[in-house]
Amino acid sequence: MVLLCFKEMKKLAFILVLLTALKSKGQSSADSAMVAAVYNHVLTQSEAYEDLRFLCKKVGHRLAGSESADQAILWGERTLKKIGADKVFLMPVEVPQWRRGKAEEASYRYRTDNMGLECFPSLVALGGSVGSTSAIEAQIIEVKSLEELAQLGREKIAGKIVFFNKGLDPMLINTGAAYGGGYPIRGKGPSEAAKYGAVACLIRSLTLADDDYAHTGGTQYDENLPKIPAAALSAKASRELSSALKLDSLLKFRLHLHCQAMERRTQYNVIAEWRGSEHPETYITIGGHLDSWDIGEGAHDDGAGIVQSIQVLRTLKAIGYQPKCTIRIVLFINEEFGNDGGETYAKVCKEEGLVHRAALESDGGGFTPRGFMNEMSDAQFERLMTWKPLLEPYGLHLFRRGGSGVDIRPLQDNKIALFGLSVDTQRYFDYHHSGNDVFEQVNKRELELGAAAMASLIYLVDMYGFE
Numbered sequence: 232m233v234l235l236c237f238k239e240m241k242k243l244a245f246i247l248v249l250l251t252a253l254k255s256k257g258q259s260s261a262d263s264a265m266v267a268a269v270y271n272h273v274l275t276q277s278e279a280y281e282d283l284r285f286l287c288k289k290v291g292h293r294l295a296g297s298e299s300a301d302q303a304i305l306w307g308e309r310t311l312k313k314i315g316a317d318k319v320f321l322m323p324v325e326v327p328q329w330r331r332g333k334a335e336e337a338s339y340r341y342r343t344d345n346m347g348l349e350c351f352p353s354l355v356a357l358g359g360s361v362g363s364t365s366a367i368e369a370q371i372i373e374v375k376s377l378e379e380l381a382q383l384g385r386e387k388i389a390g391k392i393v394f395f396n397k398g399l400d401p402m403l404i405n406t407g408a409a410y411g412g413g414y415p416i417r418g419k420g421p422s423e424a425a426k427y428g429a430v431a432c433l434i435r436s437l438t439l440a441d442d443d444y445a446h447t448g449g450t451q452y453d454e455n456l457p458k459i460p461a462a463a464l465s466a467k468a469s470r471e472l473s474s475a476l477k478l479d480s481l482l483k484f485r486l487h488l489h490c491q492a493m494e495r496r497t498q499y500n501v502i503a504e505w506r507g508s509e510h511p512e513t514y515i516t517i518g519g520h521l522d523s524w525d526i527g528e529g530a531h532d533d534g535a536g537i538v539q540s541i542q543v544l545r546t547l548k549a550i551g552y553q554p555k556c557t558i559r560i561v562l563f564i565n566e567e568f569g570n571d572g573g574e575t576y577a578k579v580c581k582e583e584g585l586v587h588r589a590a591l592e593s594d595g596g597g598f599t600p601r602g603f604m605n606e607m608s609d610a611q612f613e614r615l616m617t618w619k620p621l622l623e624p625y626g627l628h629l630f631r632r633g634g635s636g637v638d639i640r641p642l643q644d645n646k647i648a649l650f651g652l653s654v655d656t657q658r659y660f661d662y663h664h665s666g667n668d669v670f671e672q673v674n675k676r677e678l679e680l681g682a683a684a685m686a687s688l689i690y691l692v693d694m695y696g697f698e
Protein backbone atom coordinates (compact mmCIF):
# COMPACT_ATOMS: atom_id res chain seq x y z
CA MET A 232 0.00 0.00 0.00
CA VAL A 233 2.77 2.41 1.03
CA LEU A 234 4.73 1.42 -2.04
CA LEU A 235 1.75 2.18 -4.28
CA CYS A 236 1.27 5.64 -2.79
CA PHE A 237 4.95 6.38 -3.26
CA LYS A 238 4.74 5.20 -6.86
CA GLU A 239 1.75 7.43 -7.46
CA MET A 240 3.53 10.44 -5.98
CA LYS A 241 6.54 9.79 -8.15
CA LYS A 242 4.32 9.57 -11.19
CA LEU A 243 2.57 12.80 -10.31
CA ALA A 244 5.87 14.60 -9.77
CA PHE A 245 7.04 13.28 -13.12
CA ILE A 246 3.99 14.62 -14.90
CA LEU A 247 4.34 18.02 -13.28
CA VAL A 248 8.00 18.24 -14.26
CA LEU A 249 7.14 17.13 -17.76
CA LEU A 250 4.43 19.72 -18.05
CA THR A 251 6.69 22.53 -16.82
CA ALA A 252 9.38 21.50 -19.27
CA LEU A 253 6.96 21.29 -22.14
CA LYS A 254 5.33 24.65 -21.37
CA SER A 255 8.43 26.39 -22.68
CA LYS A 256 8.14 24.45 -25.93
CA GLY A 257 4.58 25.59 -26.56
CA GLN A 258 1.05 24.81 -25.64
CA SER A 259 0.41 21.83 -27.86
CA SER A 260 3.32 19.76 -26.52
CA ALA A 261 2.10 20.32 -22.99
CA ASP A 262 -1.39 19.39 -24.06
CA SER A 263 -0.14 16.23 -25.77
CA ALA A 264 1.60 15.25 -22.55
CA MET A 265 -1.56 15.92 -20.58
CA VAL A 266 -3.73 13.83 -22.91
CA ALA A 267 -1.12 11.05 -22.74
CA ALA A 268 -1.19 11.22 -18.94
CA VAL A 269 -4.98 10.93 -18.99
CA TYR A 270 -4.88 7.87 -21.25
CA ASN A 271 -2.04 6.26 -19.28
CA HIS A 272 -3.95 6.64 -16.06
CA VAL A 273 -7.27 5.35 -17.38
CA LEU A 274 -5.75 2.39 -19.24
CA THR A 275 -3.75 1.23 -16.23
CA GLN A 276 -5.73 2.32 -13.17
CA SER A 277 -9.35 2.86 -14.15
CA GLU A 278 -12.01 1.57 -11.78
CA ALA A 279 -14.80 2.12 -14.30
CA TYR A 280 -15.16 -1.55 -15.25
CA GLU A 281 -15.43 -2.68 -11.63
CA ASP A 282 -17.90 0.12 -10.94
CA LEU A 283 -19.97 -1.15 -13.87
CA ARG A 284 -19.79 -4.72 -12.57
CA PHE A 285 -21.13 -3.57 -9.20
CA LEU A 286 -23.88 -1.42 -10.73
CA CYS A 287 -25.01 -4.23 -13.05
CA LYS A 288 -24.62 -7.24 -10.78
CA LYS A 289 -25.36 -5.86 -7.29
CA VAL A 290 -27.91 -3.16 -8.16
CA GLY A 291 -29.18 -4.56 -11.49
CA HIS A 292 -31.67 -2.85 -13.75
CA ARG A 293 -32.96 0.43 -12.37
CA LEU A 294 -36.20 1.68 -13.77
CA ALA A 295 -36.96 5.21 -12.57
CA GLY A 296 -39.35 5.13 -9.63
CA SER A 297 -38.28 1.62 -8.59
CA GLU A 298 -36.53 0.48 -5.43
CA SER A 299 -33.50 -0.62 -7.44
CA ALA A 300 -33.21 2.95 -8.75
CA ASP A 301 -33.18 4.06 -5.07
CA GLN A 302 -30.27 1.66 -4.55
CA ALA A 303 -28.47 3.04 -7.60
CA ILE A 304 -28.84 6.59 -6.26
CA LEU A 305 -27.30 5.54 -2.93
CA TRP A 306 -24.49 3.74 -4.79
CA GLY A 307 -23.85 6.83 -6.95
CA GLU A 308 -23.72 9.13 -3.92
CA ARG A 309 -21.37 6.79 -2.06
CA THR A 310 -19.06 6.35 -5.05
CA LEU A 311 -18.83 10.06 -5.84
CA LYS A 312 -18.05 10.84 -2.17
CA LYS A 313 -15.22 8.29 -2.23
CA ILE A 314 -13.42 9.90 -5.15
CA GLY A 315 -12.92 13.19 -3.40
CA ALA A 316 -15.41 15.62 -4.92
CA ASP A 317 -15.68 18.91 -3.02
CA LYS A 318 -19.41 18.45 -2.65
CA VAL A 319 -21.87 15.66 -3.42
CA PHE A 320 -25.59 16.38 -3.28
CA LEU A 321 -28.96 15.06 -4.41
CA MET A 322 -31.34 17.09 -6.56
CA PRO A 323 -35.01 16.05 -6.17
CA VAL A 324 -36.72 14.98 -9.41
CA GLU A 325 -40.35 13.90 -9.83
CA VAL A 326 -40.46 10.64 -11.79
CA PRO A 327 -43.24 8.35 -13.04
CA GLN A 328 -43.79 4.90 -11.61
CA TRP A 329 -44.69 2.07 -13.91
CA ARG A 330 -44.48 -1.64 -13.18
CA ARG A 331 -44.34 -4.44 -15.72
CA GLY A 332 -45.92 -6.84 -13.20
CA LYS A 333 -45.62 -10.57 -13.73
CA ALA A 334 -44.23 -11.90 -17.01
CA GLU A 335 -46.11 -11.18 -20.21
CA GLU A 336 -48.20 -14.03 -21.63
CA ALA A 337 -48.40 -14.41 -25.40
CA SER A 338 -49.30 -17.29 -27.69
CA TYR A 339 -50.98 -18.11 -30.96
CA ARG A 340 -52.03 -21.18 -32.92
CA TYR A 341 -51.96 -21.48 -36.67
CA ARG A 342 -52.84 -24.17 -39.15
CA THR A 343 -50.52 -25.54 -41.81
CA ASP A 344 -50.90 -28.77 -43.81
CA ASN A 345 -53.84 -29.78 -41.64
CA MET A 346 -51.68 -29.46 -38.56
CA GLY A 347 -52.22 -27.00 -35.70
CA LEU A 348 -49.04 -25.42 -34.34
CA GLU A 349 -48.83 -23.45 -31.12
CA CYS A 350 -46.22 -20.70 -30.65
CA PHE A 351 -45.06 -18.77 -27.61
CA PRO A 352 -43.29 -15.74 -29.06
CA SER A 353 -40.62 -13.76 -27.22
CA LEU A 354 -42.29 -10.46 -26.31
CA VAL A 355 -42.03 -7.63 -23.75
CA ALA A 356 -44.51 -4.92 -22.84
CA LEU A 357 -43.54 -1.42 -23.99
CA GLY A 358 -42.71 1.00 -21.19
CA GLY A 359 -45.85 2.78 -20.02
CA SER A 360 -48.20 0.21 -21.56
CA VAL A 361 -51.48 -0.50 -19.84
CA GLY A 362 -52.29 -4.06 -18.85
CA SER A 363 -55.62 -5.79 -19.09
CA THR A 364 -57.74 -7.58 -16.47
CA SER A 365 -58.00 -10.68 -18.64
CA ALA A 366 -56.25 -11.97 -21.75
CA ILE A 367 -57.07 -10.39 -25.11
CA GLU A 368 -57.58 -12.79 -28.00
CA ALA A 369 -57.99 -11.41 -31.49
CA GLN A 370 -56.97 -11.65 -35.12
CA ILE A 371 -53.82 -9.90 -36.27
CA ILE A 372 -53.53 -7.28 -38.95
CA GLU A 373 -49.94 -6.82 -40.13
CA VAL A 374 -48.78 -3.41 -41.39
CA LYS A 375 -45.44 -1.86 -42.24
CA SER A 376 -46.06 1.78 -41.39
CA LEU A 377 -48.30 4.35 -39.74
CA GLU A 378 -49.35 5.43 -43.25
CA GLU A 379 -50.46 1.92 -44.20
CA LEU A 380 -52.45 1.74 -40.96
CA ALA A 381 -54.28 4.98 -41.84
CA GLN A 382 -55.05 3.70 -45.34
CA LEU A 383 -56.62 0.50 -44.00
CA GLY A 384 -58.87 2.49 -41.68
CA ARG A 385 -61.39 1.43 -39.05
CA GLU A 386 -63.19 -1.13 -41.19
CA LYS A 387 -60.13 -3.40 -41.45
CA ILE A 388 -58.66 -2.68 -38.04
CA ALA A 389 -61.46 -2.51 -35.45
CA GLY A 390 -61.41 -5.41 -32.99
CA LYS A 391 -58.00 -6.65 -34.16
CA ILE A 392 -54.43 -6.58 -32.85
CA VAL A 393 -52.26 -4.35 -35.04
CA PHE A 394 -48.79 -5.77 -35.74
CA PHE A 395 -46.25 -3.22 -37.00
CA ASN A 396 -43.68 -5.45 -38.66
CA LYS A 397 -41.04 -2.93 -39.71
CA GLY A 398 -37.33 -3.43 -39.02
CA LEU A 399 -34.75 -0.67 -38.69
CA ASP A 400 -33.26 0.45 -41.99
CA PRO A 401 -30.05 -1.61 -42.40
CA MET A 402 -28.77 0.65 -45.18
CA LEU A 403 -28.15 3.51 -42.76
CA ILE A 404 -24.58 3.36 -41.49
CA ASN A 405 -25.52 5.64 -38.59
CA THR A 406 -27.52 3.19 -36.45
CA GLY A 407 -28.83 6.07 -34.34
CA ALA A 408 -30.50 7.45 -37.48
CA ALA A 409 -31.96 3.99 -38.18
CA TYR A 410 -33.35 3.89 -34.64
CA GLY A 411 -34.72 7.43 -35.05
CA GLY A 412 -36.54 6.24 -38.17
CA GLY A 413 -38.16 3.34 -36.28
CA TYR A 414 -38.98 5.29 -33.14
CA PRO A 415 -42.33 6.85 -34.26
CA ILE A 416 -43.92 3.39 -34.52
CA ARG A 417 -43.02 2.56 -30.92
CA GLY A 418 -43.89 6.03 -29.63
CA LYS A 419 -47.14 6.65 -31.50
CA GLY A 420 -48.12 3.28 -33.00
CA PRO A 421 -50.33 2.04 -30.12
CA SER A 422 -52.46 5.21 -30.02
CA GLU A 423 -52.66 5.35 -33.82
CA ALA A 424 -53.89 1.74 -33.81
CA ALA A 425 -56.41 2.56 -31.05
CA LYS A 426 -57.72 5.45 -33.17
CA TYR A 427 -59.06 2.84 -35.64
CA GLY A 428 -60.46 0.53 -32.98
CA ALA A 429 -57.55 -1.92 -32.46
CA VAL A 430 -57.65 -3.85 -29.17
CA ALA A 431 -53.87 -4.21 -28.75
CA CYS A 432 -50.65 -3.34 -30.57
CA LEU A 433 -47.51 -5.34 -31.32
CA ILE A 434 -44.35 -3.94 -32.86
CA ARG A 435 -41.20 -5.55 -34.16
CA SER A 436 -38.38 -4.67 -31.72
CA LEU A 437 -36.26 -1.68 -32.73
CA THR A 438 -33.07 -3.64 -33.30
CA LEU A 439 -30.69 -4.51 -36.10
CA ALA A 440 -29.99 -7.94 -34.61
CA ASP A 441 -31.78 -11.05 -35.83
CA ASP A 442 -32.24 -12.89 -32.56
CA ASP A 443 -34.88 -13.75 -29.98
CA TYR A 444 -34.40 -10.82 -27.57
CA ALA A 445 -37.38 -8.50 -27.35
CA HIS A 446 -36.58 -4.80 -26.81
CA THR A 447 -38.74 -2.53 -24.71
CA GLY A 448 -38.79 1.30 -24.65
CA GLY A 449 -41.28 4.01 -23.88
CA THR A 450 -44.54 4.48 -25.73
CA GLN A 451 -46.58 7.68 -25.47
CA TYR A 452 -50.34 7.36 -25.42
CA ASP A 453 -52.57 10.08 -26.81
CA GLU A 454 -54.70 11.03 -23.79
CA ASN A 455 -57.73 11.54 -26.04
CA LEU A 456 -57.76 7.97 -27.33
CA PRO A 457 -58.36 4.59 -25.64
CA LYS A 458 -55.17 3.11 -24.17
CA ILE A 459 -54.53 -0.39 -25.50
CA PRO A 460 -51.86 -2.91 -24.38
CA ALA A 461 -48.65 -2.57 -26.38
CA ALA A 462 -45.67 -4.92 -26.66
CA ALA A 463 -42.57 -5.60 -28.75
CA LEU A 464 -41.81 -8.97 -30.35
CA SER A 465 -38.23 -10.09 -30.92
CA ALA A 466 -36.96 -9.92 -34.52
CA LYS A 467 -37.18 -13.72 -34.76
CA ALA A 468 -40.71 -13.83 -33.32
CA SER A 469 -41.78 -11.07 -35.73
CA ARG A 470 -40.45 -13.02 -38.70
CA GLU A 471 -42.19 -16.20 -37.51
CA LEU A 472 -45.52 -14.47 -36.86
CA SER A 473 -45.42 -12.88 -40.31
CA SER A 474 -44.78 -16.32 -41.89
CA ALA A 475 -47.59 -17.88 -39.87
CA LEU A 476 -49.99 -15.15 -41.03
CA LYS A 477 -49.18 -15.99 -44.64
CA LEU A 478 -50.28 -19.58 -43.97
CA ASP A 479 -53.24 -18.77 -41.74
CA SER A 480 -54.37 -15.15 -41.97
CA LEU A 481 -57.22 -15.76 -39.50
CA LEU A 482 -55.00 -17.01 -36.67
CA LYS A 483 -55.82 -15.66 -33.22
CA PHE A 484 -53.18 -14.10 -30.99
CA ARG A 485 -53.60 -14.23 -27.24
CA LEU A 486 -51.96 -11.48 -25.18
CA HIS A 487 -52.04 -10.74 -21.48
CA LEU A 488 -49.97 -7.91 -20.01
CA HIS A 489 -49.95 -7.18 -16.30
CA CYS A 490 -48.51 -3.66 -16.35
CA GLN A 491 -49.64 -0.89 -14.10
CA ALA A 492 -48.92 2.81 -13.68
CA MET A 493 -48.80 4.39 -10.22
CA GLU A 494 -48.43 7.86 -8.69
CA ARG A 495 -45.34 9.86 -9.52
CA ARG A 496 -42.74 10.01 -6.76
CA THR A 497 -39.51 11.81 -5.87
CA GLN A 498 -36.12 10.42 -6.82
CA TYR A 499 -32.84 12.24 -7.38
CA ASN A 500 -30.13 13.36 -9.77
CA VAL A 501 -26.83 12.63 -8.02
CA ILE A 502 -24.35 15.48 -8.43
CA ALA A 503 -20.66 15.81 -7.55
CA GLU A 504 -18.95 19.16 -7.75
CA TRP A 505 -15.22 19.93 -8.09
CA ARG A 506 -14.66 23.63 -7.55
CA GLY A 507 -12.75 25.57 -10.18
CA SER A 508 -9.65 27.53 -9.21
CA GLU A 509 -9.96 30.44 -11.66
CA HIS A 510 -13.60 30.57 -12.80
CA PRO A 511 -15.56 28.75 -10.10
CA GLU A 512 -18.73 30.51 -11.29
CA THR A 513 -18.45 28.81 -14.71
CA TYR A 514 -19.62 25.20 -14.95
CA ILE A 515 -18.84 22.16 -17.05
CA THR A 516 -21.30 19.28 -16.66
CA ILE A 517 -20.43 15.67 -17.49
CA GLY A 518 -22.89 12.82 -17.18
CA GLY A 519 -25.01 9.93 -18.24
CA HIS A 520 -28.30 8.49 -17.01
CA LEU A 521 -28.48 6.29 -13.94
CA ASP A 522 -31.88 4.81 -14.73
CA SER A 523 -32.39 1.98 -17.20
CA TRP A 524 -35.28 -0.11 -18.45
CA ASP A 525 -36.44 -2.93 -16.21
CA ILE A 526 -35.00 -5.85 -18.18
CA GLY A 527 -31.31 -6.66 -18.60
CA GLU A 528 -28.85 -4.69 -16.47
CA GLY A 529 -28.65 -1.33 -18.26
CA ALA A 530 -24.95 -2.01 -18.91
CA HIS A 531 -24.45 -0.17 -22.21
CA ASP A 532 -27.57 1.99 -21.66
CA ASP A 533 -26.37 3.78 -19.69
CA GLY A 534 -24.30 2.16 -16.96
CA ALA A 535 -21.30 2.72 -19.24
CA GLY A 536 -21.88 6.49 -19.40
CA ILE A 537 -22.28 6.65 -15.62
CA VAL A 538 -19.03 4.87 -14.76
CA GLN A 539 -17.11 6.73 -17.49
CA SER A 540 -18.29 10.09 -16.12
CA ILE A 541 -17.18 9.12 -12.61
CA GLN A 542 -13.82 7.98 -14.00
CA VAL A 543 -13.25 11.39 -15.63
CA LEU A 544 -13.18 13.04 -12.21
CA ARG A 545 -11.08 10.26 -10.70
CA THR A 546 -8.48 10.48 -13.46
CA LEU A 547 -8.19 14.26 -13.65
CA LYS A 548 -7.67 14.34 -9.87
CA ALA A 549 -5.19 11.46 -9.94
CA ILE A 550 -2.91 13.10 -12.50
CA GLY A 551 -2.82 16.29 -10.44
CA TYR A 552 -5.00 18.48 -12.63
CA GLN A 553 -6.56 21.55 -11.04
CA PRO A 554 -9.65 22.67 -12.98
CA LYS A 555 -10.18 26.33 -13.83
CA CYS A 556 -13.97 25.98 -14.08
CA THR A 557 -16.22 24.09 -11.70
CA ILE A 558 -16.70 20.57 -12.95
CA ARG A 559 -19.88 18.66 -12.20
CA ILE A 560 -20.53 14.97 -12.62
CA VAL A 561 -24.28 14.41 -12.90
CA LEU A 562 -25.93 11.00 -12.70
CA PHE A 563 -29.31 11.84 -14.22
CA ILE A 564 -32.47 9.99 -13.17
CA ASN A 565 -35.19 9.01 -15.62
CA GLU A 566 -33.91 9.67 -19.08
CA GLU A 567 -35.79 6.67 -20.40
CA PHE A 568 -39.35 7.59 -19.67
CA GLY A 569 -39.74 11.35 -19.84
CA ASN A 570 -36.26 12.88 -19.35
CA ASP A 571 -37.27 14.26 -15.96
CA GLY A 572 -33.69 14.33 -14.63
CA GLY A 573 -32.36 16.36 -17.57
CA GLU A 574 -35.31 18.76 -17.61
CA THR A 575 -35.15 19.34 -13.85
CA TYR A 576 -31.38 19.86 -13.90
CA ALA A 577 -31.60 22.52 -16.62
CA LYS A 578 -34.50 24.24 -14.84
CA VAL A 579 -32.65 24.39 -11.50
CA CYS A 580 -29.44 25.62 -13.19
CA LYS A 581 -31.46 28.39 -14.83
CA GLU A 582 -33.18 29.36 -11.57
CA GLU A 583 -29.82 29.50 -9.81
CA GLY A 584 -28.29 31.55 -12.63
CA LEU A 585 -25.52 29.00 -13.27
CA VAL A 586 -23.36 29.81 -16.27
CA HIS A 587 -22.33 26.75 -18.27
CA ARG A 588 -19.36 26.63 -20.59
CA ALA A 589 -20.04 23.10 -21.81
CA ALA A 590 -21.74 19.80 -21.12
CA LEU A 591 -20.72 16.31 -22.19
CA GLU A 592 -22.77 13.13 -22.16
CA SER A 593 -21.99 9.50 -22.84
CA ASP A 594 -25.13 7.58 -23.79
CA GLY A 595 -24.29 5.55 -26.87
CA GLY A 596 -22.95 2.46 -25.11
CA GLY A 597 -19.48 1.52 -23.85
CA PHE A 598 -18.03 0.91 -27.32
CA THR A 599 -14.83 2.13 -28.98
CA PRO A 600 -14.90 5.94 -29.07
CA ARG A 601 -14.58 7.62 -32.46
CA GLY A 602 -14.94 11.30 -31.55
CA PHE A 603 -17.58 13.71 -30.31
CA MET A 604 -20.94 14.77 -31.67
CA ASN A 605 -21.43 18.42 -30.95
CA GLU A 606 -24.01 21.17 -30.87
CA MET A 607 -22.33 24.59 -30.80
CA SER A 608 -21.71 27.83 -32.68
CA ASP A 609 -19.43 27.97 -35.72
CA ALA A 610 -16.78 29.82 -33.69
CA GLN A 611 -16.88 27.14 -30.99
CA PHE A 612 -16.60 24.44 -33.64
CA GLU A 613 -13.54 26.16 -35.10
CA ARG A 614 -11.92 26.06 -31.67
CA LEU A 615 -12.82 22.40 -31.30
CA MET A 616 -11.11 21.68 -34.63
CA THR A 617 -7.84 23.16 -33.32
CA TRP A 618 -7.80 20.34 -30.73
CA LYS A 619 -8.32 17.63 -33.31
CA PRO A 620 -4.59 16.90 -33.82
CA LEU A 621 -4.31 16.18 -30.08
CA LEU A 622 -7.18 13.68 -30.16
CA GLU A 623 -6.67 11.97 -33.52
CA PRO A 624 -3.77 9.77 -32.33
CA TYR A 625 -6.30 8.12 -29.99
CA GLY A 626 -8.71 7.27 -32.79
CA LEU A 627 -10.91 10.31 -32.17
CA HIS A 628 -11.59 11.61 -35.64
CA LEU A 629 -15.38 12.01 -35.90
CA PHE A 630 -16.64 15.46 -34.96
CA ARG A 631 -20.14 15.31 -36.39
CA ARG A 632 -22.24 18.43 -35.95
CA GLY A 633 -25.67 17.87 -34.42
CA GLY A 634 -26.52 15.52 -31.57
CA SER A 635 -25.17 15.42 -28.02
CA GLY A 636 -27.25 13.73 -25.31
CA VAL A 637 -30.87 13.64 -24.20
CA ASP A 638 -30.04 14.52 -20.57
CA ILE A 639 -27.90 17.56 -21.34
CA ARG A 640 -29.88 18.99 -24.27
CA PRO A 641 -32.31 20.96 -22.02
CA LEU A 642 -29.25 23.05 -21.00
CA GLN A 643 -29.00 24.32 -24.55
CA ASP A 644 -28.79 28.06 -25.09
CA ASN A 645 -26.78 30.08 -27.55
CA LYS A 646 -23.56 29.96 -25.51
CA ILE A 647 -23.11 26.46 -24.14
CA ALA A 648 -21.18 23.87 -26.14
CA LEU A 649 -22.83 20.44 -26.00
CA PHE A 650 -20.90 17.23 -26.66
CA GLY A 651 -21.88 13.60 -26.93
CA LEU A 652 -19.25 10.86 -26.89
CA SER A 653 -19.45 9.33 -30.35
CA VAL A 654 -18.78 5.59 -30.33
CA ASP A 655 -18.95 2.71 -32.77
CA THR A 656 -22.67 1.95 -32.46
CA GLN A 657 -22.99 -0.92 -34.95
CA ARG A 658 -23.85 -3.33 -32.11
CA TYR A 659 -25.56 -0.89 -29.74
CA PHE A 660 -29.12 -1.66 -30.84
CA ASP A 661 -28.45 -5.40 -30.48
CA TYR A 662 -28.44 -4.82 -26.70
CA HIS A 663 -30.37 -1.56 -26.18
CA HIS A 664 -33.46 -1.93 -23.90
CA SER A 665 -33.26 -5.74 -23.97
CA GLY A 666 -32.51 -8.57 -21.57
CA ASN A 667 -29.15 -8.85 -23.33
CA ASP A 668 -27.88 -5.43 -22.15
CA VAL A 669 -25.74 -6.99 -19.44
CA PHE A 670 -22.26 -6.40 -18.00
CA GLU A 671 -20.74 -9.25 -20.02
CA GLN A 672 -21.53 -7.38 -23.25
CA VAL A 673 -19.27 -4.45 -22.31
CA ASN A 674 -15.60 -4.67 -23.22
CA LYS A 675 -13.28 -3.34 -20.52
CA ARG A 676 -10.82 -1.65 -22.85
CA GLU A 677 -13.46 -0.05 -25.06
CA LEU A 678 -15.21 1.29 -21.94
CA GLU A 679 -11.92 2.73 -20.67
CA LEU A 680 -11.02 4.31 -24.00
CA GLY A 681 -14.34 6.16 -23.80
CA ALA A 682 -13.58 7.44 -20.30
CA ALA A 683 -10.11 8.61 -21.42
CA ALA A 684 -11.58 10.38 -24.45
CA MET A 685 -14.05 12.20 -22.23
CA ALA A 686 -11.41 13.23 -19.67
CA SER A 687 -9.14 14.52 -22.47
CA LEU A 688 -11.88 16.65 -23.98
CA ILE A 689 -12.87 18.04 -20.58
CA TYR A 690 -9.25 19.02 -19.93
CA LEU A 691 -9.15 20.97 -23.22
CA VAL A 692 -12.55 22.60 -22.67
CA ASP A 693 -11.58 23.62 -19.16
CA MET A 694 -8.13 24.92 -20.16
CA TYR A 695 -9.06 26.83 -23.28
CA GLY A 696 -12.85 27.20 -23.33
CA PHE A 697 -14.63 28.85 -26.20
CA GLU A 698 -14.21 32.57 -25.77
Ligand SMILES: [Zn+2]
Nearest residue numbers: 520532533594
Ligand atom coordinates in the same frame (compact mmCIF):
# COMPACT_ATOMS: atom_id res chain seq x y z
ZN1 LIG B 1 -29.66 5.78 -22.76
